[in-house]
Amino acid sequence: MSVDYDVDRKPEEVGQKNYRKFHLIIIKPTHYDDEGYPIQWLRSAIPSNTLACLYGLAEDCQKRKVLGESIELKLHSYDETNIRVEPKRLAKMVQQDGGGALIALVGVQSNQFPRALDLARQFKALNMEVCIGGFHVSGCISMLPEVPQEIVEAQNEGISFFAGEAENQRLDEVLEDSFHGTLKPLYNYMNDLPNLDNQPDPILPRKHIIRTLGSHSSFDLGRGCPYQCSFCTIINVQGRKSRSRSADDVERIIRRNYAQGIDRFFITDDNFARNKDWEALFDRIIDLRHRQGFNIKFLIQVDTLCHRIDRFIEKACAAGVTRVFIGLENINPDNLLAAKKRQNKITEYRQMLQEWRDHGATTYAGYIIGFPSDTRESILRDIEIIKKELPLDLLEFFYLTPLPGSEDHLNLYRKNAWMDEDLNKYDTNHRVSHHGKMSDEEWESAYKEAWKSYYSREHIETVLRRAAVHKRGRPSNKLFLMLFFHLMVKLEGVHPLEGGFFRLKYRKDRRSTLPLENPFVFYSRYFAEIIGKHWGYLKDVTRFYWLYYKLKNSPDRMNYSDTALEKGSEEEEEGLRLYKDTAGGEAAIEKMKKTQAIRDRVAAKNVSSQ
Numbered sequence: 089m090s091v092d093y094d095v096d097r098k099p100e101e102v103g104q105k106n107y108r109k110f111h112l113i114i115i116k117p118t119h120y121d122d123e124g125y126p127i128q129w130l131r132s133a134i135p136s137n138t139l140a141c142l143y144g145l146a147e148d149c150q151k152r153k154v155l156g157e158s159i160e161l162k163l164h165s166y167d168e169t170n171i172r173v174e175p176k177r178l179a180k181m182v183q184q185d186g187g188g189a190l191i192a193l194v195g196v197q198s199n200q201f202p203r204a205l206d207l208a209r210q211f212k213a214l215n216m217e218v219c220i221g222g223f224h225v226s227g228c229i230s231m232l233p234e235v236p237q238e239i240v241e242a243q244n245e246g247i248s249f250f251a252g253e254a255e256n257q258r259l260d261e262v263l264e265d266s267f268h269g270t271l272k273p274l275y276n277y278m279n280d281l282p283n284l285d286n287q288p289d290p291i292l293p294r295k296h297i298i299r300t301l302g303s304h305s306s307f308d309l310g311r312g313c314p315y316q317c318s319f320c321t322i323i324n325v326q327g328r329k330s331r332s333r334s335a336d337d338v339e340r341i342i343r344r345n346y347a348q349g350i351d352r353f354f355i356t357d358d359n360f361a362r363n364k365d366w367e368a369l370f371d372r373i374i375d376l377r378h379r380q381g382f383n384i385k386f387l388i389q390v391d392t393l394c395h396r397i398d399r400f401i402e403k404a405c406a407a408g409v410t411r412v413f414i415g416l417e418n419i420n421p422d423n424l425l426a427a428k429k430r431q432n433k434i435t436e437y438r439q440m441l442q443e444w445r446d447h448g449a450t451t452y453a454g455y456i457i458g459f460p461s462d463t464r465e466s467i468l469r470d471i472e473i474i475k476k477e478l479p480l481d482l483l484e485f486f487y488l489t490p491l492p493g494s495e496d497h498l499n500l501y502r503k504n505a506w507m508d509e510d511l512n513k514y515d516t517n518h519r520v521s522h523h524g525k526m527s528d529e530e531w532e533s534a535y536k537e538a539w540k541s542y543y544s545r546e547h548i549e550t551v552l553r554r555a556a557v558h559k560r561g562r563p564s565n566k567l568f569l570m571l572f573f574h575l576m577v578k579l580e581g582v583h584p585l586e587g588g589f590f591r592l593k594y595r596k597d598r599r600s601t602l603p604l605e606n607p608f609v610f611y612s613r614y615f616a617e618i619i620g621k622h623w624g625y626l627k628d629v630t631r632f633y634w635l636y637y638k639l640k641n642s643p644d645r646m647n648y649s650d651t652a653l654e655k656g657s658e659e660e661e662e663g664l665r666l667y668k669d670t671a672g673g674e675a676a677i678e679k680m681k682k683t684q685a686i687r688d689r690v691a692a693k694n695v696s697s698q
């Protein structure tokens with residue numbers, strides 16, 4: 089039996105009963121740009137881990153026939169960053185094929201919530217069941233004393249929400265309820281975080297991977313982080329205890345992907361160095377690479393103390409980690425303390441980065457702008473220090489953002505302080521609160537200038553020179569990545585993490601709160617933008633590749649060195665601006681010396697007692 093998904097019919101006129109088929113349509117929504125158009129690309133940058141997790145869980149439901157022996161569960165998945173989602177077309181597809189359907193909007197972050205709600209309302213108007221999950225819902229439920237208005241309003245319209253993680257067969261209940269037309273307003277699993285070992289594999293069908301640049305797939309091997317950073321939502325959603333998949337799990341995930349021709353992966357754990365089973369997981373991957381001939385490579389995320397874990401970097405690189413994202417956040421100890429990021433010790437930054445570099449890994453760091461003691465001048469000074477004294481490849485800037493689900497958000501909420509009401513702006517690329525020391529204009533200009541300064545022609549050349557002098561430096565790869573970051577910010581006006589190749593825009597997909605534009609105005613501007621941007625790409629790509637060509641063929645290519653690369657004497661190290669000019673830098677040196685003295689005393693005691 090099929091159901092008539094017709095816009096003109098009222099929801100209550102259609103019941104979902106006696107189906108022989110049921111469609112689970114999993115959608116990872118994008119968010120709107122400043123003009124109100126969904127940010128979409130012909131090829132997007134990063135595949136979605138949540139989509140992979142949910143697809144794997146849905147496949148498991150399909151295998152276990154959770155809706156009954158005679159019901160066929162059909163799966164459909166869409167990553168809206170690289171494919172257009174058209175509710176009417178999907179409703180028609182279900183109508184033609186027959187059966188009921190559930191629209192699962194997954195992994196919805198705060199900035200994606202307005203887009204998710206717009207989609208949800210369109211699907212509801214087509215009389216389809218909708219459930220929204222992800223960090224926004226989970227973060228709000230976990231931290232706020234009451235459910236936010238935007239969620240309550242949507243619940244009143246019949247939209248269902250899921251808070252928490254869907255492992256441990258929790259998707260069964262949502263599917264069964266949806267099948268019987270009895271979806272609850274809220275599925276709340278926030279107080280019950282599941283174990284991850286031996287759960288269904290996070291897996292994305294190949295059709296998603298080929299729509300991303302670099303053809304990476306993504307999966308998580310663990311969740312939870314022991315630290316307490318006040319801007320972080322992860323600890324309040326995924327907890328502070330490390331939960332990990334097993335070595336057998338990682339081998340199975342890699343083998344399944346490899347069978348689809350996928351060999352590059354983003355391991356999305358927010359801090360893989362604190363995964364309690366990191367070593368067993370790396371050992372299994374090392375075995376796959378070195379004994380079984382798998383040509384696989386990884387991007388991972390770690391903290392700034394990862395080099396202190398015995399053999400962590402060595403094993404990571406043996407396992408095929410070629411790129412590493414590090415939560416540097418700031419170089420002023422006073423700011424790090426204010427954000428409860430006590431584990432970040434600026435006295436460790438240079439050694440940590442130099443060790444990754446020695447092993448041939450490309451380093452990315454996140455840098456937050458707008459901590460309490462930041463001023464426009466101090467921010468620009470800090471970027472100069474980083475450029476000169478840290479051997480870092482890529483730097484990504486973020487506004488300090490009170491993300492719903494973080495301690496910072498809760499504090500501002502309690503104080504009734506101003507926070508922008510538009511959740512679409514909570515993408516860390518927009519300012520959504522005021523700063524204690526900077527005016528709004530100063531903060532915004534410092535953020536823009538930071539990007540400009542780091543991705544200046546001079547600094548791109550410095551990073552290329554540093555790479556060219558290293559036998560595993562891969563300068564061409566670094567140039568590609570730096571150019572991508574630079575051009576996404578300069579020409580596309582989006583954060584590189586949301587970037588992609590060839591921007592797609594659809595006039596009718598504009599945000600519901602904004603009017604549809606006249607087709608002539610929309611298309612003439614869109615085509616002018618395409619031409620203008622591609623001319624900009626051509627100019628910068630030619631300019632930088634010419635620079636690269638000259639550098640590669642330069643006779644003194646191997647003679648380059650600078651402060652960032654050199655391991656100086658104790659005195660030279662202490663004289664760096666990293667310690668002299670930053671707020672709390674000299675105190676950090678004193679503290680580091682005391683800690684080192686204690687370590688030395690303990691080591692001496694151990695030797696004498698042997």
Ligand code: SF4
Pocket residue numbers: 313314315316317320321322323358359391415
């Ligand atoms: S280290 Fe990273 S994941 Fe852990 S609490 Fe801090 S920001 Fe969150």
